[in-house]
Amino acid sequence: MASKNKRTGSDNRVRTTAELKGADRGDDVPSAAARSRRGGRETVDALVVAFVLAFLIRTFQAEAFVIPTGSMAPTLMGRHKDVFCDQCGTRFKVNSSDDAADQGPLMQRLVREGRMSAREAQGRMQGLLCVGGECPQCRHLMMLSDDTPAKLRPEWQPEAEQTANYSGDRLVVSKYAYSFTDPERWDVAVFKYPGDSQTNYIKRVTGLPGEVVRIFQGDLFVRPLGSDDNFAIAKKPAKTVLAMKQFVHDTHHEAVSLIDAGWPLAWAESEGWVVEKEPAVTVHDAQVYQPTYRGDAPAGETRWLRYRHTPPGEPVWRRVLGDEEPIGVEPKPQLVTDFTAYNTRLNLEQAADLGQLSLAPRPYRAEDLARLGVHWVGDLLLEAHVEVESPEGEVSLDLVEAGTHYGVTIDVATGEASLWRRAFESDEREELASVSTSVRGAGNHAVRLANFDNQLMLWVDGSLVGEPVDYEDAASDAESPAAVPRTSDADEGDLAPAGVAISGGKLKVDRLRLWRDGYYIAMSHTDHSDGLITDLTTTAFEGLTSLSPGDAVQALPIEPSLWEAFARRHHRDFDVKEGQLFVMGDNSGWSLDARLWAGGNNRNGGHPGGPYLERKQLVGKAICVYWPHSWYSVPFTRQMVPAWPNFEDMRLVR
Numbered sequence: 001m002a003s004k005n006k007r008t009g010s011d012n013r014v015r016t017t018a019e020l021k022g023a024d025r026g027d028d029v030p031s032a033a034a035r036s037r038r039g040g041r042e043t044v045d046a047l048v049v050a051f052v053l054a055f056l057i058r059t060f061q062a063e064a065f066v067i068p069t070g071s072m073a074p075t076l077m078g079r080h081k082d083v084f085c086d087q088c089g090t091r092f093k094v095n096s097s098d099d100a101a102d103q104g105p106l107m108q109r110l111v112r113e114g115r116m117s118a119r120e121a122q123g124r125m126q127g128l129l130c131v132g133g134e135c136p137q138c139r140h141l142m143m144l145s146d147d148t149p150a151k152l153r154p155e156w157q158p159e160a161e162q163t164a165n166y167s168g169d170r171l172v173v174s175k176y177a178y179s180f181t182d183p184e185r186w187d188v189a190v191f192k193y194p195g196d197s198q199t200n201y202i203k204r205v206t207g208l209p210g211e212v213v214r215i216f217q218g219d220l221f222v223r224p225l226g227s228d229d230n231f232a233i234a235k236k237p238a239k240t241v242l243a244m245k246q247f248v249h250d251t252h253h254e255a256v257s258l259i260d261a262g263w264p265l266a267w268a269e270s271e272g273w274v275v276e277k278e279p280a281v282t283v284h285d286a287q288v289y290q291p292t293y294r295g296d297a298p299a300g301e302t303r304w305l306r307y308r309h310t311p312p313g314e315p316v317w318r319r320v321l322g323d324e325e326p327i328g329v330e331p332k333p334q335l336v337t338d339f340t341a342y343n344t345r346l347n348l349e350q351a352a353d354l355g356q357l358s359l360a361p362r363p364y365r366a367e368d369l370a371r372l373g374v375h376w377v378g379d380l381l382l383e384a385h386v387e388v389e390s391p392e393g394e395v396s397l398d399l400v401e402a403g404t405h406y407g408v409t410i411d412v413a414t415g416e417a418s419l420w421r422r423a424f425e426s427d428e429r430e431e432l433a434s435v436s437t438s439v440r441g442a443g444n445h446a447v448r449l450a451n452f453d454n455q456l457m458l459w460v461d462g463s464l465v466g467e468p469v470d471y472e473d474a475a476s477d478a479e480s481p482a483a484v485p486r487t488s489d490a491d492e493g494d495l496a497p498a499g500v501a502i503s504g505g506k507l508k509v510d511r512l513r514l515w516r517d518g519y520y521i522a523m524s525h526t527d528h529s530d531g532l533i534t535d536l537t538t539t540a541f542e543g544l545t546s547l548s549p550g551d552a553v554q555a556l557p558i559e560p561s562l563w564e565a566f567a568r569r570h571h572r573d574f575d576v577k578e579g580q581l582f583v584m585g586d587n588s589g590w591s592l593d594a595r596l597w598a599g600g601n602n603r604n605g606g607h608p609g610g611p612y613l614e615r616k617q618l619v620g621k622a623i624c625v626y627w628p629h630s631w632y633s634v635p636f637t638r639q640m641v642p643a644w645p646n647f648e649d650m651r652l653v654r
Contacts, residue, residue: 065190065200067168070095071585071593072202073342075188075243076622076653078168080342081144082629085135086161088255089282092247092341094133094144095590096165127349130165132357134344136247138255139311141346141357152351156321161284166629171202171653177621183208183581186240188622188653191583194597194608200619203593206234206520207574207582209615214478215595216571217535218338218377218519219453221478225575231478235453238464243654244586245381245450245515248336249307252280252511256287261320263312264331265291267512272296272303272502292510299504302396307498307514308333314358333495334557335485336380338519339373343590361550370589374534374553376485376566378402379517381450382498386509388412391441393505397449400497403486404473406451408458412505415440419456419469425491432456435466452517482569487560495560520588522572524611525596540568580612622653 069078079097084090107121116124131145131152143153143160173190183189183205193199206220207213214221214231221231236244249266256279259265269275277289297303310331312320319327344359350368351357361368378401386395391413398407403424410417415437420429437460439445448459455468474480485494498514500507522535538549544562545552556562572595576582585591597608628649 065171069097071591073587075586076169083162084284087140088138088253089286090137090253095345096130098128129348131348132346136341137253169625170627172623172626173620174623175620190619192617203583206584207576209578213574213582215520215522217482239654248514250513252290254289273305295502295507297502302501302503304499304501306496335376337373338375343371375519377516379452381515383448383513385511387444390505394503396501398499399451402483403493410439433469481567484566524572525598535569540565574611624652
């Protein structure tokens with residue numbers, strides 16, 4: 001994270017109006033003793049004010065810390081393109097930190113030093129240009145640069161309307177935070193990069209002094225250094241869960257062009273449920289459906305509405321937008337993965353190699369595969385905006401991980417809620433906890449259920465209900481083989497990983513949003529030999545398929561016959577000694593963090609010394625984004641106004 005020093009502050013001493021008037025009149029002249037007492041008091045006041053101002057300036061210094069890269073996305077943004085999908089209206093951001101504007105100084109230096117010709121440098125910068133990015137909702141690949149050669153432009157998108165590159169977030173950093181207290185796990189910290197003390201970096205603190213950090217199946221596990229104790233999963237607090245959640249699907253952004261061409265809604269109609277597809281127009285005039293779901297079930301029966309993850313691929317969109325009939329692809333549900341729109345940055349070099357705008361991975365280019373999101377994520381969060389239309393009955397939410405169902409059932413009449421789990425292909429529920437909610441009788445409510453890090457969390461109308469509910473699960477044990485997704489004819493399991501149900505009543509659902517947890521890839525600086533940016537090695541597929549490892553990794557989410565490979569995911573352990581910290585980026589697949597430092601990871605081949613950060617290198621704790629990128633026009637209008645404040649993205653850093 002590059003920084004520019006821009007310190008501001010004031011030390012103004014103010015006197016009251018009465019004091020000023022008395023001084024002007026010359027009356028009530030104090031005695032020498034009184035003057036002495038007043039002078040002493042004013043001296044003390046001045047010292048106190050100076051101390052307070054110094055404290056505030058030291059504690060909250062807005063030094064214009066600008067985040068240039070995307071290692072903390074989507075929590076914090078580096079240089080990026082801020083895009084609204086022209087098919088479904090979903091807002092998403094795409095990394096543009098490697099564009100010519102950022103690479104120019106490096107290329108100029110290489111040319112000056114004679115290490116590269118001017119022509120070669122110009123070609124290199126042109127090749128780095130961000131020309132496309134993919135929507136996380138409908139997976140439409142959009143052209144994002146008017147510099148895209150005509151031969152590469154899709155016929156349905158002759159020009160790019162959204163081409164701006166926006167600067168990274170600017171942070172307020174508390175430099176006082178770690179003067180008297182120690183960093184806590186999940187803090188977002190600014191520090192001097194161990195390989196270059198002149199450069200500021202920002203990462204999340206994930207390992208604390210005196211412990212071993214194990215990265216396994218996307219989660220963090222810890223135990224005391226030198227101990228033989230079992231590893232314990234590192235659990236995120238509720239505020240961090242909400243800050244780190246990543247987008248999967250939103251029913252308010254179903255693209256009309258896709259659905260009318262025959263692609264199914266992700267939340268499909270089922271027994272006891274009917275859907276009303278309501279057309280709407282979103283930002284940038286995207287035509288969408290915003291379906292409403294109505295459920296009705298008699299007493300003693302539970303009827304489920306379930307989510308199936310069916311993102312269309314590029315061949316589907318080429319047929320939809322190219323007016324080819326039929327679509328020609330049978331929609332198949334697949335696993336939720338760590339797909340991140342920010343990482344779908346398509347540069348001109350890749351597009352030119354493929355002869356079209358496409359995210360298809362090139363042979364022997366592991367970075368292309370990493371853009372696609374190939375790791376199964378079982379930790380999910382479901383948000384449901386519901387209207388209970390009957391005074392009685394039960395409303396349930398359900399999330400599936402490794403075949404096991406984790407859910408909540410709310411008794412509408414009493415507001416009592418039961419948090420439970422149910423084994424794969426079983427009808428028996430095990431109650432984990434019971435809490436009281438504000439859902440009583442008919443009415444509208446926003447209900448949110450999260451299953452992150454072996455704990456369930458329930459929110460109703462924006463408020464966390466009770467404490468997070470911990471549970472033990474052998475499939476998520478750091479000592480056991482990694483968990484494996486499951487599905488069958490009797491129980492769709494991880495191919496229908498979220499659900500809403502009504503029992504003995506009527507329910508209307510007007511919006512459903514699904515989110516996922518981040519996925520920490522188990523990698524170290526030694527894990528580049530087989531060309532896979534994943535915690536699966538080439539041997540994980542032995543005996544399962546004849547596909548090449550790269551093709552097998554791409555087929556994993558949709559082919560249950562390959563899922564046994566998930567059990568062969570490896571782990572990576574890192575020792576964090578006293579006086580050290582372990583830090584990682586939220587954007588795990590695109591973060592050069594402590595996992596890789598022992599081998600050096602910057603362009604100059606720097607070797608920080610090991611997979612850790614020295615505590616003395618901390619600069620401070622990130623508090624808030626006080627100035628996200630400004631808009632170049634007034635939002636939702638065509639009126640051009642430079643540096644229009646982006647109030648929506650101003651936020652606390654969790």
